[in-house]
Amino acid sequence: MIIKTSMALFVALLAVLLVGKAGHGADDMMKKAAKNAEKAVQKSAPAAAKPAPNETAAAEAAFQKLAKELYPKAQKEGNLIVYSVWDVEHIRAITEAFTKRYPGIKATYWQGRNPEIVTRVLTEFQGGQASVDIVLSDNAPAVLRAAGAMASYDTVQKNVLVLHDPTLPTVSLQVQALAFNTKKIKLAEMPKSWEDVANPKYKGLIALDDPMRAGPLSSMLAGLKDQWKDDGRFKNFIRNLKALNAPVHKSTSAMFRLVISGEYAICMPALLHDVINEKEKGTPVDYVRGVAPIVFPRVAGIYAKAPNPNTAKLFAEWAISQEGQKVIDSVGRESSRKDFKSKTSIESAFPKGTKAVPVTDKLFLEDPKKWLDTYVKPIWEG
Amino acid sequence: MPLLASTVAGAAIVTPVLIVLWRSFTTGKLGFSVGLNLNNYLRVFADRDILPMLGNSVLYAAGSAALGTGLGAMLAWIVARTNTPGKALVELMPLYPILMPPIMKNIAWILLLAPRSGILNGMLQQFFGIETLVFNAFSMAGMIWVFGLACVPLGYLFLLPVFLSFDPSLEESAYIAGSRPVHTMLKITFPLAVPAFLSALVLNFLRGLRSFETPVLQGTPGNIKVFVSRVYDSMALEFNTGLATAYSIVLVALSVITLYFYVRATRFSERYATITGKGYRVKVIDIGPWKYVTFAAVFLYFLAGIAIPFVVLIVVSMIPYYDYETFMKFPSNMVLANFYTVLRHPSFITGLYNSLSLSISIAVITVFLGIIMAFTIYRTRAVGTKIFEFIGTLPLAFPPLVLSVGLVIIFLGTPLYNSLWALGIGLFVAYFPYAFRNASGAIVNIHKELDEAAWVHGARWRHVFFKITLPILKPSVGGALFYIFIEAVRNVDVAVLLTAPGKEYGPVTLFEYFRVGQWAEAAAGGVIYLIILIVAVSVAKLAFKMKFSL
Numbered sequence: 043m044i045i046k047t048s049m050a051l052f053v054a055l056l057a058v059l060l061v062g063k064a065g066h067g068a069d070d071m072m073k074k075a076a077k078n079a080e081k082a083v084q085k086s087a088p089a090a091a092k093p094a095p096n097e098t099a100a101a102e103a104a105f106q107k108l109a110k111e112l113y114p115k116a117q118k119e120g121n122l123i124v125y126s127v128w129d130v131e132h133i134r135a136i137t138e139a140f141t142k143r144y145p146g147i148k149a150t151y152w153q154g155r156n157p158e159i160v161t162r163v164l165t166e167f168q169g170g171q172a173s174v175d176i177v178l179s180d181n182a183p184a185v186l187r188a189a190g191a192m193a194s195y196d197t198v199q200k201n202v203l204v205l206h207d208p209t210l211p212t213v214s215l216q217v218q219a220l221a222f223n224t225k226k227i228k229l230a231e232m233p234k235s236w237e238d239v240a241n242p243k244y245k246g247l248i249a250l251d252d253p254m255r256a257g258p259l260s261s262m263l264a265g266l267k268d269q270w271k272d273d274g275r276f277k278n279f280i281r282n283l284k285a286l287n288a289p290v291h292k293s294t295s296a297m298f299r300l301v302i303s304g305e306y307a308i309c310m311p312a313l314l315h316d317v318i319n320e321k322e323k324g325t326p327v328d329y330v331r332g333v334a335p336i337v338f339p340r341v342a343g344i345y346a347k348a349p350n351p352n353t354a355k356l357f358a359e360w361a362i363s364q365e366g367q368k369v370i371d372s373v374g375r376e377s378s379r380k381d382f383k384s385k386t387s388i389e390s391a392f393p394k395g396t397k398a399v400p401v402t403d404k405l406f407l408e409d410p411k412k413w414l415d416t417y418v419k420p421i422w423e424g
Numbered sequence: 425m426p427l428l429a430s431t432v433a434g435a436a437i438v439t440p441v442l443i444v445l446w447r448s449f450t451t452g453k454l455g456f457s458v459g460l461n462l463n464n465y466l467r468v469f470a471d472r473d474i475l476p477m478l479g480n481s482v483l484y485a486a487g488s489a490a491l492g493t494g495l496g497a498m499l500a501w502i503v504a505r506t507n508t509p510g511k512a513l514v515e516l517m518p519l520y521p522i523l524m525p526p527i528m529k530n531i532a533w534i535l536l537l538a539p540r541s542g543i544l545n546g547m548l549q550q551f552f553g554i555e556t557l558v559f560n561a562f563s564m565a566g567m568i569w570v571f572g573l574a575c576v577p578l579g580y581l582f583l584l585p586v587f588l589s590f591d592p593s594l595e596e597s598a599y600i601a602g603s604r605p606v607h608t609m610l611k612i613t614f615p616l617a618v619p620a621f622l623s624a625l626v627l628n629f630l631r632g633l634r635s636f637e638t639p640v641l642q643g644t645p646g647n648i649k650v651f652v653s654r655v656y657d658s659m660a661l662e663f664n665t666g667l668a669t670a671y672s673i674v675l676v677a678l679s680v681i682t683l684y685f686y687v688r689a690t691r692f693s694e695r696y697a698t699i700t701g702k703g704y705r706v707k708v709i710d711i712g713p714w715k716y717v718t719f720a721a722v723f724l725y726f727l728a729g730i731a732i733p734f735v736v737l738i739v740v741s742m743i744p745y746y747d748y749e750t751f752m753k754f755p756s757n758m759v760l761a762n763f764y765t766v767l768r769h770p771s772f773i774t775g776l777y778n779s780l781s782l783s784i785s786i787a788v789i790t791v792f793l794g795i796i797m798a799f800t801i802y803r804t805r806a807v808g809t810k811i812f813e814f815i816g817t818l819p820l821a822f823p824p825l826v827l828s829v830g831l832v833i834i835f836l837g838t839p840l841y842n843s844l845w846a847l848g849i850g851l852f853v854a855y856f857p858y859a860f861r862n863a864s865g866a867i868v869n870i871h872k873e874l875d876e877a878a879w880v881h882g883a884r885w886r887h888v889f890f891k892i893t894l895p896i897l898k899p900s901v902g903g904a905l906f907y908i909f910i911e912a913v914r915n916v917d918v919a920v921l922l923t924a925p926g927k928e929y930g931p932v933t934l935f936e937y938f939r940v941g942q943w944a945e946a947a948a949g950g951v952i953y954l955i956i957l958i959v960a961v962s963v964a965k966l967a968f969k970m971k972f973s974l
Contacts, residue, residue, distance in 0.1 A: 123925050130928075131769060150926030157660035158825065162921050164455040164663065165829060169836035174925070185663060189454040225747070252644065256661055289562065289645035295941020296641060300534075303541040304747045325745040409453075411661040 097201045098381045104198035105363045112359070115352035117146040122353045124151040125159050126178035132373040133178070139369040140360055147353055156181045156256070163345065167191040172347045175354035181256050181410070183210050183343030188408035193344045195355060199362045202379045204388070205400055210341040213361040215376040217388065217398075218258050218336040219329035221312035223301050232308070232330050236266060237275075239310055240282030248288045249297050249306040253280070253418055256410035258294050258311050262336045263418060264406035265399040280421040302327055311336065315374050315386045335388055337398045340378070426885055427809070430800040433793040434815045437853050440830025441818055444669045447829075451666030464670035474651060474674070481651040482678075484567055484639070485632025491572030493625045496579020497617065499725060504587035505613070506711050508718045516962070517722050521729030522577040522907065523957040525914050527938050528950045530641050532733030533570045535746060537561035543736065546748040562646035571638045573729055575628040581903035582624035582862055586617045586869055589896070592707035609709075616869075623865030626686050627858060630820040633675055651675070655823050665829045672822050679821040680814065687813055734954065741947035762948035766937075772949070775928035776956075782844060782929070783912035786851045791904045793852075794859025798867045799893055803875055804885070816860035819853050824917035827853065832921050842924035854918040855908045862907075866900035867893065910957075 116122075122140070126133050130153050137149035152174075154162065159182040166173045167189070177183050177192070186192045187209060194209040205212050220239065222232055227247060233239045239248065251259035267276045289306070291297035298316055301309040302325055317329045342358040344351065360366045367377045371384040383389055388398055406413040448465070452458040468474070499518045508514050536543050537559040548554040560566055594616070598608040614621075639650040651674065658668035711718065739754045740746050741762050750757060766772060797816050801809045819827060831850045835841040840849075870893065878888045894901070915929075923929045937946035 125925070152923060152925040154920050157656070157663070158920050160663045161455075161659060161665065161825065161829060162832065165665075165832050165921075166836065168455055168457075169833065171836055171841070173842075185454070189456070189663075249645070255657070290647070292640045292644050293941060299746070299941055299943050300538065300541070302745055302747065303535070303538065305538050305541040320745070323744060326747070411453075414661070 101199040101202045112352050112356040116356045119350035119353045122149040123174045124176045125174045172349040174345045175348040175350045177343040180340045183341045184407035193346045195344050205339045210343045211358040212339040212378045213342045214340040216338040217314035218311040219314045220333040221309040221317045221329045224326040226307035245286050247307040250288045250290050250310045251294050252290045252292045261401045264403040265336045265401040335398045338401045426800045427806045430797040444830040448666045448669035453664050464667045468670045477651040485629050487568035488571040488632045489628035492575020493579035496576045497583045499580050500583035502718045508715045517726040526574040532736045534561045567642045579624045582620045585900040586620045619868040620865035623861040668826050676821040737947040762944045766949045779913045783909050787905045787909040790859045795863040798863035802867050817857045820857045828921040847922045850918050850922045851912050862904040
C-alpha cells in the first residue's frame with residue numbers, strides 16, 4: 043500500500059508540474075475566449091406573446107434538419123457528459139429520454155451546486171481537460187463564459203424562446219413568484235408588487251433570500267433595476283427592504299420550507315415550480331398572481347473543450363425542441379418556449395398579458411460579486 | 425520505516441495544501457493566473473468585517489467543542505468505569521447517535537426549536553399556556569446545542585479506550601490514602617485522560633471553526649455571521665480559490681495556536697501514561713445510588729442525540745407537509761409517498777453500495793497510517809518529528825471545497841483523475857486528522873517502558889509496533905475505524921469534486937434532498953439510511969460481539 047501511495051504521489055507531483063505549465067497556455071486561451079465572449083451581446087426578450095404557428099413549425103423544421111446532420115456525427119462520438127445543478131432524478135429522466143431518442147449515445151452526468159460546478163469546470167479548463175460536454179445550470183454557464191470556458195452556440199430555434207441568449211441555449215427558466223403561507227396571511231392582505239413587499243406593515247412576516255449572494259433575490263434586484271431604470275427608486279427599495287430587519291436565508295429552499303411550516307408568512311422570493319408542486323399536494327401555500335414573475339435563464343452551455351461537441355449541440359437543440367420540453371416539463375421544470383403551455387408556464391400561471399421581468403444584466407450574470415458590490419452592498423451593508 | 429511511511433502520508437496531505445497555497449499568491453477572480461502577488465492576502469487583512477465574524481466563530485466552535493467533548497467524556501466514563509445498570513443498553517445507547525448525519529440533526533432540531541413554528545415552543549404553548557418563545561434555533565445557543573451534539577461522538581470514542589485501559593493502581597492508591605470516589609475521579613482519573621480529551625477537543629474546535637451547514641441554516645436567519653462564510657463567498661461569488669485559500673490561512677493560524685497549546689499541555693507525555701507493564705484489570709467503580717443518575721444521563725443523551733430527532737424525522741417523512749398543527753395530527757394523516765419516492769430513486773442503492781466499499785478500505789488505511797505517524801512522533805528518536813503534529817492536523821483547517829481543488833489539480837491530466845483512487849486519496853486526506861489525533865491521544869497513554877523493554881531485547885521497530893503498540897491500541901483502532909467509516913460513507917463535501925461523472929458516491933439521494941430543501945423526502949431517505957445502519961451496528965454488536973472500542 044505504501045508503495046502504491048508513493049507511486050500515486052509521484053504521479054501527482056509530476057502532474058502538478060505539467061498542470062503548472064499547461065496553466066499558462068490555458069490563461070492565454072482564456073483571455074482570448076473571454077474577449078470573444080465580451081463581443082457576444084446578449085439579446086434577451088421579456089416574456090412575449092405566443093409565436094405565430096408558422097414560427098413554431100419553422101423552429102421544428104430547423105431542429106429536425108440540424109438533428110439529421112448532427113446525429114450521425116454524435117453517434118460516432120458516442121458519449122454525452124453533463125454537469126448539472128439539477129436534481130439527479132431530473133437529469134436522469136432527461137438524459138435517458140435523449141439517449142432513447144438517439145440510440146448509440148451513452149450519457150453520464152455529475153451533479154453539484156453552482157459554485158462547485160464553476161470551480162470544477164474552471165479547474166479542468168485551466169488544466170486543459172476535455173472533461174464535459176454540457177453544463178446544465180442557471181448561474182454557472184454565464185460565469186464560465188466570462189472565463190472563456192463556454193463555446194458560443196446560437197440555437198436554430200431562437201424565435202420560439204422566451205429568453206434568448208446567442209451564446210448559451212436556454213432550455214428552461216427559473217421563474218420567481220411572491221409566495222405566502224395561506225394559514226398566516228390572506229391573499230387580500232398580501233403585497234401587490236415586489237416593491238410593496240418592503241412596506242413596513244409586513245415587518246415580522248417576511249423572510250428574505252440573502253441579497254448579497256448570487257441567488258434569487260439578487261437576480262430579482264438585477265432584473266428590477268434594469269426594468270425600472272431609476273436609481274433612486276432602486277436604492278429606496280433596498281433601503282426599505284433592509285429596514286424590515288427580516289431574517290435572511292442563504293438557502294431559498296430552506297426558507298420556503300420555513301414558510302410552509304408557518305415560521306414566516308411571506309417568502310421573498312420562491313421558485314414557481316416549488317410553489318405549484320406544493321400547492322398540488324395540498325400544502326397551505328399560494329402565490330400572488332398580480333406580481334410580475336422574475337425570469338432567469340437556465341441553459342445548456344457547451345464546454346469550450348467538449349470531447350463530444352456534436353452530441354452537445356444535438357442535446358441542446360433537442361432539449362429546446364417540443365419533445366425535449368415535454369420531458370423537462372414532466373419533471374416539473376419550467377419550459378423555455380413561448381409556444382409550450384404547461385402548469386408552470388407564465389401563460390398558465392399568471393393572468394393574460396403579464397409581463398415577466400427578465401434577468402439579463404451581463405455584469406450580474408458574469409460577475410455577480412462586482413454587481414452586488416457596486417449596486418447593493420453600499421446600501422445593504424452601508 | 426515509520427518515518428518513511430509518515431513522510432509519505434504527510435506528503436499526500438501537504439501536496440494539495442501547497443498547491444492551493446501557491447494559487448493563493450498567483451490566482452485572481454475566475455481562477456485567472458495573475459502572477460506572483462499578495463493581493464488576496466491584502467484583501468483579507470483589509471477586511472474590517474472579519475474580526476466580529478472570527479469572534480462568533482470562536483465562540484461557536486469553542487462552545488460546541490466544550491459541550492460535545494465534555495458530554496462524550498462523561499458518557500465514556502459512565503460506560504467504562506461505573507456499575508450503571510443495563511450494561512448492554514448503556515453500551516449501545518451512545519453509539520447510535522454517531523450514525524445520524526449532522527445535517528439530519530440540523531433539520532430535526534430546527535423543526536424542534538424554531539421560534540414560531542417549532543414543536544417545543546408549540547407544545548409549551550398548547551399544553552402549558554406559555555406564550556413566550558422559549559426556544560430559538562436561530563441563535564448562538566441553538567447553534568452550539570446542535571453542533572455540540574454532533575461533537576459528542578468524537579469525545580466519546582476518543583475517551584472510551586483511555587478509561588477502558590486504565591491502571592486502577594493509581595486510583596487504588598488514592599482510595600487507600602482516604603480519598604472519596606468523586607474526589608479520586610476529579611483528581612486522578614480525569615487528569616490522566618487529558619491528552620485524549622484535548623485531542624478530541626482540538627478536533628471538535630477545528631471542525632466547529634470550519635463548519636458551514638449549521639451557521640448557514642441556523643446562524644444566517646439570526647444574523648450571526650461566522651468567518652467561514654467569507655471562504656465560501658470567495659468561491660461562490662468570485663470563484664476565486666486563491667482568495668478562499670487566503671481566508672483559510674486565518675483558520676490555519678488559529679489551528680496552529682490551538683495545536684501549540686495542545687502540544688504544550690501534553691509535553692510531558694510520561695505523566696499521562698496509564699498503560700504500564702504491570703498486569704491489571706480495569707476496575708468498575710460502585711457509585712451507589714448515583715448509578716441511576718448515570719443511567720438517566722446516558723438515556724437523556726440517547727433521547728437528544730438520536731431518539732427525539734429521529735422520531736421528528738419519521739413523522740415529518742410521513743405527513744403531507746410540516747407545520748405544528750399537521751405534525752400533532754400524526755398518525756391520522758399518515759402518507760407513505762415520500763418513502764416511495766426515495767426508494768424509486770435511480771441512484772439510492774448504487775450510491776450507497778459504491779460508498780460502502782470505498783469507505784471500508786479508506787477507514788483501514790487512514791487509521792493504520794494515523795497510528796504510524798503518532799508512533800513516529802512519540803516512539804521513535806527521529807529528529808523533527810513534531811512537525812507531523814501540525815501536518816497531521818492541517819487538512820482540518822481547510823474547508824473541504826478548497827482542499828478538493830488542490831486534489832483536483834494534482835490528478836488532472838493523470839490516469840488517476842475521475843478514478844476511485846483520486847476519491848480514495850481525497851477521503852484519506854480529509855479524514856487523516858481524525859485517525860492521527862485519535863492515535864496520538866491514545867499512544868501518549870501507553871508507558872514507554874513497554875517499548876523500552878522490547879528495544880532493550882533488540883527488537884526492531886516493526887516488532888515494537890506490531891507486537892506491542894498496535895495490540896494495546898486495539899480499542900482506539902476500533903473506535904477510529906468505526907467513526908471514519910461512518911463519516912466517509914456519507915461524505916459529500918470532499919467527494920463532490922472528485923467523483924467521476926456517472927459514478928454516484930454516498931447515499932446521494934439523501935443528501936441531494938437535503939441540499940435542495942426537500943425535507944420530507946430527505947427525512948424519508950434519512951430514516952431508511954439510519955434503519956440500515958442501526959440494524960447493521962446492532963447485529964454487529966449483539967450477534968457478532970463486534971467491539972466499537974467497547
